[in-house]
Amino acid sequence: MAETATRTTRHSPLAHAADRFAAATRTSGGDLRLAELPFLAQLDVRLDPKGPAADAVGMALGLPLPLEPDTAVRARDAVRDLAVLWLGPDEWLVVGRPGTQQDLETRIRAAIGDEAAAVTDVSAQRTTLLVAGPRAGDLLAHGCSLDLHPRAFGPGRCAQTTLARAQVVLVGRERGFWVLVRSSFADYVADWLLDAATEYL
The missing domain is CATH 3.30.70.1520 (Heterotetrameric sarcosine oxidase)
Known part of the structure; x- marks a missing residue:
């Protein structure tokens, strides 16, 4: 009897949201870029x-x-x-x-x-969201109490904080932010970001 190997496909916590992130990015006219950076x-x-x-x-x-x-x-x-x-x-x-x-x-x-x-x-513990573009700080400021102006929280800064009441690690990047969020809260944070982003779409 021949042995058959079962291959499991790995899915990121927000793979199902990729189309919604892409649509929001397109609609923003360059003001925002939303994406998951899975499996870091x-x-x-x-x-x-x-x-x-x-x-x-x-x-x-x-x-x-x-x-x-x-x-x-x-x-x-x-x-x-x-x-x-x-x-x-x-x-x-x-x-x-x-x-x-x-x-x-x-x-x-x-x-x-x-x-x-x-x-x-702890790679499996969190996924990472990219929030970039000229309005990235404005978007995150809707749910984060930190001063996210580039002079205060630019590249080279990071903080353990809350975003819309979810615990995250926020990292300043050259043109935006990384939001590292526990996989169990990823859907919630993604939905919150997409809802808050409608102001800029």
Whole structure:
């Protein structure tokens, strides 16, 4: 009897919303871009920021761990598209291209060596929404109490905050924002964004 392998297709939490995001983006006339960035690698790293492991992890990633609260660093080139977000005095979120989580975890663990630290793959915990365009800050301001003006929250800034009462990690990007949201709240946040965006469509 021949064996048949069952192949499961992986679906992102918001795959069903792709057409709605695309329609809103088209209708906005360039003012907004909404999209899901599914399956980004995400690793939560906890260690002593003053210990040798912090420098070693920075060297392994090619990016220093940011030490200033609510900041992020990013490297983007032909090989890497990597960001490290400050989440707390001894906690960072490393975000990379889809499918790179195992490589990142291996490199981070090797750099840490015998130092006291924790590395947790949380890639499946959240999905990422891109909110970009000239009206991106205005849209998010409907449900977020942070000052999202580019002078206050531009590239290199991040924060754990709430958006329409949902816990998110908000990251300032060159032309907009990443909204990292738990998969269980992704539908709610997507619906809220699309509803709030009607003002600009």
